[in-house]
Structures are given as C-alpha cells and as structure tokens.
Amino acid sequence: MRRARRTLAATATLAVASTMLTGCFEEPSPHDAVRDFLVGWQSEDYDLAAGRTDGDLATVRKALSDAKLELDAASFRFKIERVSVTGEESRADFHAEVDLGENNPLWEYDGILPLHLVDGTWKVRWSPSVLHPQLKEGQRFAVDTEPVERQPVVDKDNDPLQSDTYLYVVGVYPSKLGDQAEDVVAKLSEVTGYAQDRLLSRIRSSPPGKFVPLVTFGRSRYEAMKSKLTAITGIETQPQKQPVDPDAPRQIVGSVSALTPESEQKLGGPQRAGDSVGKSGLQQAYQDYLTGSTETKVITLDLKTGKEVARLKEWRGRQNVSVKTTIDRAIQNAAEAAVADTDTSALVAVQRDTGEIRAVATKNMHQEKDALAGKFPAGTAFSIVAADALLKSKVSPKQRLACPQERTVGGAKFVHTGQTDGVTSSGTFQENFAKGCVTALASLARRVTATDLAKSATSFGVGLPWRLPLKSFSGSLPKLPTDADKAKAIAGQNVEVSPLGMALVGAAVASGTWRPPVLVTDPKSPDPAAEVVPAVQPAPVPVDPRVLTTLRTMMRAGAAGTVAQAGRGKVYGVKSTAGGGLTWFVGWQGDVAIAVLVKDYDAGAVAGSFFAGLGNSS
Incomplete structure (x- = not known):
C-alpha cells in the first residue's frame, strides 16, 4: 500500500x-x-x-x-x-x-x-x-541489503526476557535461477500470498550470487507449508535463530511473528522478508528500536562475473538496540508462584522508592489489559487514600467508630460483609481501617470535603497522565457533590483503579513519595512508531509528613493477623473486598510494594506467598 x-x-x-x-x-x-x-x-x-x-x-x-x-x-x-x-x-x-x-x-x-x-x-x-x-558497458545496477538481527528485550540486569527460537527464511540465489525466476516467483506468490511483482523485483535488484530473503515463516506455519515450498525448484530455506520466544512476564514482553504480506503492507518499511515483527507488548511498542533498519548499498555489478564494480551510495541504517526493562527475574518468579494456585488474579510489584515495575503476574487475566490498564472497583483498599484526606482533616486514628452490619449515609446504603450476626461492634478509626469496615469508614464522609478527597487522590497518582510504553490506567475519581458520593469514595465504591495504580499507592506510603511507574529505562525516548504518549512524566509527590507516620502505623495494623503477615517479618498493607468476589491486598515488605487482586480467593494469602518467595524479613 x-x-x-x-x-x-x-x-x-x-x-x-x-x-x-x-x-x-x-x-x-x-x-x-x-x-x-x-x-x-x-x-x-x-x-x-x-x-x-x-x-x-x-x-x-x-x-x-x-x-x-x-x-x-x-x-x-x-x-x-x-x-x-x-x-x-x-x-x-x-x-x-x-x-x-x-x-x-x-x-x-x-x-x-x-x-x-x-x-x-x-x-x-x-x-x-x-x-x-x-x-559502463557490461554493467548493471543492483541494491545490496544487509538485514540486522532483532535485539532482545532484557530485564534490569540485562538478561534477555525471551529465549531463542528459529524462524525459517525462504529465498533464492538469483544466479542459480537462470531464466526461471518468473516461474519460481509465480509459484511462491501463489503459496504465500506475497505480490509476485515485489518478489521478482527483489530478486532482480539483488547481487546474483547473494542469498535473497523473500518470505519468513514461524515454525508451525513453516511445517504446515513445508511440502508446498520444497516442491518449488530453485528456492532454499535458511533457519534463522532469533530471540523471540517470550519469558515471564510473557504478555508484557510480547510476541513476535514473521513478516507477512499484511504486516509488510501495514508497516511499509524498513522491514523486508527475513525480518520479524512485534505483535504485542514491548515487542510491538518498540518494534523500530528492536529491528533498526536495513543497511542498504546501491552498487554496479559486472554482468559476466556478478562481482561488485563500484559502490554508488550507502546507508548504514538506524542502529537497533535492546530494550531494557525494570523487571527483576527473582521477583517475577516469586509473583508467578504466588498466583499459581488462584483461578483469577493479578499481582503487580514495584520498587517502592523509584516506581520501577519489578513484576507483573496474572492467572486468567491479561498482564497489560488487566494488571496495568484494568479498571476495577477499588473497594476499601482506597481507604489508604481516603485516610490521607481524613487525617489531614483532623480525624484521629484513635477516634472510636461504630461498625454496624448496615449503615445509610446521605441516602446511600452500606453493608459490612464481615458482620453477619447483626451485632454492632465498635473500634477506633485505625482498627476499622485495618479490618475494612465499610460502614464505619463511610460514616466519616461528613468529616472531609470533596476537594480534600480529590487532592489526596491526585497526590497518590489517581487520574494523572503518566507515561508508559504499554496501555495503563492511573485510576478515576468522580465528582463528589453529596455526602453519599463522598462516603462511596471513602469505601472505594465509585472509584476505579488498576493493580498497577494501587501498587504505586502502597509504594508511596512505604517510601514517603508517590512516583509515576517506570517499565523501560533504555531507550530513554519513546519508540518513533509508538502511539502518542505524554512528553513529560508527572512529578513525584511527597506524602504529607504530618500523616505519613500514622498512615504507616495504620497499614502495619492492617497486615497484622492476616495470612500476608503470618511468620513473614514486618509486612504493611490493607486487605479489602471490592464486590463481585474480588478482594485486594495493597502493601509492602522491605523495598517492594505490591497490589494483589483476586477473585474468590484470599488476596492476603497470595501476598503472603509472594513475600515468602522473596525471603525478605525486613
């Protein structure tokens, strides 16, 4: 096209x-x-x-x-x-x-x-x-190309996040075809779908003694078409090892396929037959960086010998580079093991003092579409953000609050699912925060303004336009014109968040500063072929030191007595429900903050398994 x-x-x-x-x-x-x-x-x-x-x-x-x-x-x-x-x-x-x-x-x-x-x-x-x-007489033009091999996506230690696999490059030596080039091309075009004139022009424009790549196949497609290809006299197949089989996190790294007629038309260049094309994840987002561009020379050849006579012009092409991520293989392995026994789950781990994403693991959820970009109800996990606003509004963590099974605030009804005997319990704000009593937390709606809740949400990154090479969601908080709306926000019922966004919330309390997420550290600039992204990352936002110590104490209480804490050193966090069988755990241990979202399973148990896998007793 x-x-x-x-x-x-x-x-x-x-x-x-x-x-x-x-x-x-x-x-x-x-x-x-x-x-x-x-x-x-x-x-x-x-x-x-x-x-x-x-x-x-x-x-x-x-x-x-x-x-x-x-x-x-x-x-x-x-x-x-x-x-x-x-x-x-x-x-x-x-x-x-x-x-x-x-x-x-x-x-x-x-x-x-x-x-x-x-x-x-x-x-x-x-x-x-x-x-x-x-x-001169007895000479002809030719275009000599040298495709460059695809570079790998690597982890923070520069180890490849994919394994080598073979692609199969079908091509010809023009000097061996004689006057059969058009016949060979016609048959190959019929089998592969590539335009006959494009295949023929590549052959005729190439040096006669050099292998000319025409079509590339992955292993399964090559095996399926092998018999048809071998029936075409004059073509040869060269296996080509490339780093394209993704390791965990597979959907973040992304998949790669051989160049097809459709992808060649869509991409337009600089890809040629023999190249590979990123289909998803970072492999797609950084396609131009990973593949670079083909080295091209315009030359003249001697018609009798086929040897180069003169080099008329040369373009070295853009150098391709590996893409360095923030993924930590040990942390990724611990995350993969932690979600293994669940049915539906997502776990995102970030470095608490940098916002660098260390692991993304899922079970029957998509690592990019759900873990990074999913829009899920926050539930009482959002009480971390609400607590920031409430503490700034002079609500004491020691203030006693009733925790009935049901409560109505401003006409909105709230039900505490942990209260099944109809008996109203009571406890401090900190204790109700720790056990996620939605009726107690909702009762504080009149103690805070909508503006204060919105400011706290923004200071924890909710709704900010951060820059990430893959799709992501920073969260959304609606306008809060009534007490009922504020109560729903404190309970996280009208707030949407992603596991990535909540991991960054945990990291903000752990480090004392909210920071935007980082997934790729090199190249520094976005891929020229990537979708438009914000040019500048949001600035880090310090957590108000007047509430930071109290927030950490409250989250230490939130993890105490949970499966996340048991026998695993000092863990901070909040375990909460979000409706529809979904539960959250948001917190940290040592220098790693996490958000876990699971369905019909104990999120705290997943967090505990993860921390145990890290062997961190900080």
Whole structure:
C-alpha cells in the first residue's frame, strides 16, 4: 500500500515536472530532447525517451526498464540544472532522485546527458553512463541489503526476557535461477500470498550470487507449508535463530511473528522478508528500536562475473538496540508462584522508592489489559487514600467508630460483609481501617470535603497522565457533590483503579513519595512508531509528613493477623473486598510494594506467598 502511494505521488507530480522541464522552452533546441528523454524515463514512457536518443530503440527501452527493476525503484524524479551548447554538441546536467522504496533516504545523484545534432535534430548520445556517470558497458545496477538481527528485550540486569527460537527464511540465489525466476516467483506468490511483482523485483535488484530473503515463516506455519515450498525448484530455506520466544512476564514482553504480506503492507518499511515483527507488548511498542533498519548499498555489478564494480551510495541504517526493562527475574518468579494456585488474579510489584515495575503476574487475566490498564472497583483498599484526606482533616486514628452490619449515609446504603450476626461492634478509626469496615469508614464522609478527597487522590497518582510504553490506567475519581458520593469514595465504591495504580499507592506510603511507574529505562525516548504518549512524566509527590507516620502505623495494623503477615517479618498493607468476589491486598515488605487482586480467593494469602518467595524479613 505504501509503495502504491509512492508511485501514485510520483505520477501526480509528473504534470508539475513536465511544466518545470518545459516552461521556458519555446523553440526547437537541445532542451526539447532533454525534456522528452527525462519525462519519458520518469513516467516510464520508454518509447518517448528512446526516441530522443541516437541508440537502438529496443536497447534503450530495455536499459531504462531494467534500471527500474535493478534498483527496485518506486519512482524516479528529475530536474534539469543547466543546458549548454557548443556548435553541434550540447550537454545537459540533471539532478536525479530515486525512491528505493525501503524507507531509506532518497538516492540523489547528478547526471549528464551528452547531445549532438543528427540530421538537424538534437539527440542524446546513448551509452549506459546516461543513466549514471559510473555505469559502463557490461554493467548493471543492483541494491545490496544487509538485514540486522532483532535485539532482545532484557530485564534490569540485562538478561534477555525471551529465549531463542528459529524462524525459517525462504529465498533464492538469483544466479542459480537462470531464466526461471518468473516461474519460481509465480509459484511462491501463489503459496504465500506475497505480490509476485515485489518478489521478482527483489530478486532482480539483488547481487546474483547473494542469498535473497523473500518470505519468513514461524515454525508451525513453516511445517504446515513445508511440502508446498520444497516442491518449488530453485528456492532454499535458511533457519534463522532469533530471540523471540517470550519469558515471564510473557504478555508484557510480547510476541513476535514473521513478516507477512499484511504486516509488510501495514508497516511499509524498513522491514523486508527475513525480518520479524512485534505483535504485542514491548515487542510491538518498540518494534523500530528492536529491528533498526536495513543497511542498504546501491552498487554496479559486472554482468559476466556478478562481482561488485563500484559502490554508488550507502546507508548504514538506524542502529537497533535492546530494550531494557525494570523487571527483576527473582521477583517475577516469586509473583508467578504466588498466583499459581488462584483461578483469577493479578499481582503487580514495584520498587517502592523509584516506581520501577519489578513484576507483573496474572492467572486468567491479561498482564497489560488487566494488571496495568484494568479498571476495577477499588473497594476499601482506597481507604489508604481516603485516610490521607481524613487525617489531614483532623480525624484521629484513635477516634472510636461504630461498625454496624448496615449503615445509610446521605441516602446511600452500606453493608459490612464481615458482620453477619447483626451485632454492632465498635473500634477506633485505625482498627476499622485495618479490618475494612465499610460502614464505619463511610460514616466519616461528613468529616472531609470533596476537594480534600480529590487532592489526596491526585497526590497518590489517581487520574494523572503518566507515561508508559504499554496501555495503563492511573485510576478515576468522580465528582463528589453529596455526602453519599463522598462516603462511596471513602469505601472505594465509585472509584476505579488498576493493580498497577494501587501498587504505586502502597509504594508511596512505604517510601514517603508517590512516583509515576517506570517499565523501560533504555531507550530513554519513546519508540518513533509508538502511539502518542505524554512528553513529560508527572512529578513525584511527597506524602504529607504530618500523616505519613500514622498512615504507616495504620497499614502495619492492617497486615497484622492476616495470612500476608503470618511468620513473614514486618509486612504493611490493607486487605479489602471490592464486590463481585474480588478482594485486594495493597502493601509492602522491605523495598517492594505490591497490589494483589483476586477473585474468590484470599488476596492476603497470595501476598503472603509472594513475600515468602522473596525471603525478605525486613
């Protein structure tokens, strides 16, 4: 599709080019011959161009046509620089722009058209040097490419987060095909779906003695098509080892496939047959960084020997690089083991003092769409954020609150699921926070303003436009015009969050500062092919020191007596319900903060298993 647009664009500019070439020519002169030759060459009207030379018409037509094939060119454009006349001899200097069609810069060069009078008519003195000053008799153009191997996605210690696997590159040696190239290409096109003209032009534009990659297959597709491919005489298959089989976290790392006709059209370049294409995760988000661009050379070859005679132009291409993530393999392994026995769960672990994502593990949930970008009810896990606003509003952690089974606040009804005997219990704000008594917490709605709740939410990153190379969700808090709305917010019933967002909340209390998430540390800039992301990360936000110590004490109480705490050193956290069978645990141990979201399972047990797996007793 991209190539077609280029050709169309070249055709659309032809009228302008013709005007440019003819605007000041009002009488027969060398200019007429120059104009017709270059316009004919540019528009592929080779009869027009050949008729303005003194060469054999068939020879000139073929040379012009072959030049386009040998360069695999999408288009030619020309501009006359000057024309000089000395008696019956003339010389035209022109500038050429050749679109090589692979996302390389235009190949630009300066050429010369020698002319002389033949029976009173100006003719271009034909020789191969008319096409390029360095092209001689017995030579042809060629484009020599060197694809670069895909680089890996790595963890924080630069160890690859994928294993090597084989892709199968089907191609040809042009010198071995003889006059069978078109037949071979027709059969390969029928089997693979690649455009026949594209395959043929790649063969004809390549050095004859060099293997030309045409189609790439993954293992399963290659095995399925192997019999059809081996039936085509003249093609060869070369296994190519590439780091494309993802390790955990698999959906974050992402999958890779061989280049297909569809993906080639979509990407447009610089990919060629033999390349791999990221389909998801970081492999897709950093496709251009991981693949770089193909090294390309325009050369001339000796027709008899097939050897390079001259190098006319060379582009080294953009250097490809590995993508360094913040994933810690040991922490990732502990997270994978922690969710293994659940049916539906997500666990995100972050470094508490940097916001760097250390692990993302899920069971029957998607690591990107759910763990990073999921929109789930916060439940009383949001009471961490609400407590920040309440403590700033002078609510004492020692204030006693009733915890009935049911309570109505501003017309909104709240039910504490942990209270089943109908007896109203009571306890301090800290104790009700620790056990997630929704009726007690909701009763504090009149003690805090909507503005204060919104400020605390923002200070813990809720709704901030942080930058991440994958989809993510920072949370949302609605407007809170009534006491009922504020009560729902304190109970997390009208607040949506992601596991990533809640892990960062835990990290903020643990470190004393909220920080935006970080997943990739190198390259520093977003991939040029990635979706638009905010240019600047939100600034870190310190937690108010007047409430920080109290918040930590409350979260220490929240973890005490839970499965997350049992026998595993000092753990801080809040375990809560969010409705629909979902439960949360948000907290930290040592320098790792986590958020666990599970369905029909004890989130605290998952957190405890994770901390035990780390062996951290800080």
